[in-house]
Amino acid sequence: MSLAELADLLDRDFMQRALLAALLTGLAAPAIGTFLVQRRLALLGDGIGHVAVTGVALGLLTGTSPTWTAVVVAILGAVLIEVIREQGHTNGDVALALLFYGGLAGGVLITGLAGEGANSLQVYLFGSVTSISSTEVWYTAGLAVVVLTLTLGLLPQLFAVASDPEFARVMGLQVRFYNLLVAVLAAVSVTVAMRTVGLLLVSALMVVPVATSQQLARSFRTTLLAAMVIGAIAAVGGLVGSAWLSAQATVAPGPSIVLLALAMFAATWPVGVWLRRRRRLAEPFPILAVDSPDPHQVAGHTDDEHPHEHGDDCGHPAVRHGDHVDYVHDGHRHAPHGEHYDEH
Template sequence: MDLFQYEFMLRALAGALVIGLTAPALGIYLVQRRLSLIGDGIGHVALTGVGVGLLFNQSPVLTAVVVSILGAVGVELVRQRGRTSGDLALALLFYGGIAGGVVLVGLSDSTSANLTQFLFGSLTTTSRQDLIVIAVLGVAVLTAMLALRPALFAVCNDEEYARVSGLPVRTLNLLLAVTTAVTVTIAMRTVGVLLVSALMVVPVAAAQQVTRGFRTTMAAAMAIGLGAAAVGVTVSGELDTAPGATIVILAIAAFLAITVGAATWRMLRRRIPAEREHAGPPEVVLQEASAR
């Protein structure tokens, strides 16, 4: 039976493909800045936004976007101006976000099933309106990451050098914070707030095993994310598993396969020259072969 004859599966696939492209395109900058876990922190803040939406009977996605952006901007300002370290700011984001979300959801009339959809994703329940929001915001984030790649790379690689070069470092940092919040929020319906950080980081980590330049790593990470999303939706439909978790597991499997393959290739490349050196110069080898 063709799974994609159903409209809800087509919407699920389209939403997953958007996130599969967008999350790694943003995640490569977060990995470069050693902020791989910021997606988890903002995801917990997004949970507070979901609680606000459920409590006041508003769209949880929209309230999550607003609260996530406020939380991400707040952490970035604390990191820039305050004495609190980045790790401590992320810890406060983790605990405060999830605590606020649990309390607000408990005060609302919502059931635990609604909360589970945002924690672990509910891709097959994506409506047309949800897909429009995911597509518009995803394209906006992807465009910003590609168009501003040189400036964002400079900021993430060496912030002081970027500042001396005249780049608007504070604005670019805030842009990264806002786009991270937006990406986490739109990915809630795909992989859930507890797994979204994996889709930002794992494809990038896999691409780094076989690429060197920033541009090629970014392209490879986006390809891996896109492939994991497409195959994950198909496999989850066939096996009746959670789409978000399936996508993440496939991304991790790709990382392991690429890592093992790259390590094996490097070992073979080192071994071949060593065997040639042990055998001696080509003319000596030929002389020995003719003598035999």
């Protein structure tokens, strides 16, 4: 497909709607996903996604909009998971698993009762962003705005509760309320992302951008904002990419979005490994207690092994060590001392 044809395709109404939905999903899902990763509940989104299958099936059975039944059931499921997790704190993952299978089995069963085949469920399981109607775009936009406003507005409180709930409780924060809020917002983002990437892949959009951005970020806020940017790029890029390739083969947007997000993770992961390694190398050496024996040991190198003086740009990592600097050199440490170097 030529670029002109692609531009023409992107200009169509259904494509405009799809792009808007993808952008909002890409922004909202990683925002709430950051808190789930922080609380080591990365799979919560997946659990809620499975429960939401039952919600979609109920919508198909009763003839109401599956988006709204999915929102209601997903919220109920998220609250239930949170309550079980809070009551039996050691077994949160088991609670998650119980709802996982219950939700999926219930969904498939009820879809069958509704006289619908697996195909009608397919749209929700793997997404079908290009068939989204204009009212659904408005629902998606409204829900995404709610999620973004609450997560960014309550960021300090949510961060405090997610990183140390006991400290937050002593400080007087309503820990249970904030935990439930995160669960409810996660449920809402799942249903927001349902039409874009589908219920079975929704967790990827919540978790993979966070995993990507935390390779490079040092602070929580940077991680969250970068994850939103990465999520938006993945969602819009995946959709455009699948549209471009659609002339040659059937390329579904949902999986393209997830695979693009994973590709971005794969690209940043080596950088993260390298950064962490570099940071560890630059970590100052501990200062030993003053009274510990520290024999004066002069680095014994002949000139051809060690032909230069250590300095700012000699290429050897300079690492702080108490009141001076050591140069790391072939697995040992040189400290300048008058005319020679000491081994530290």
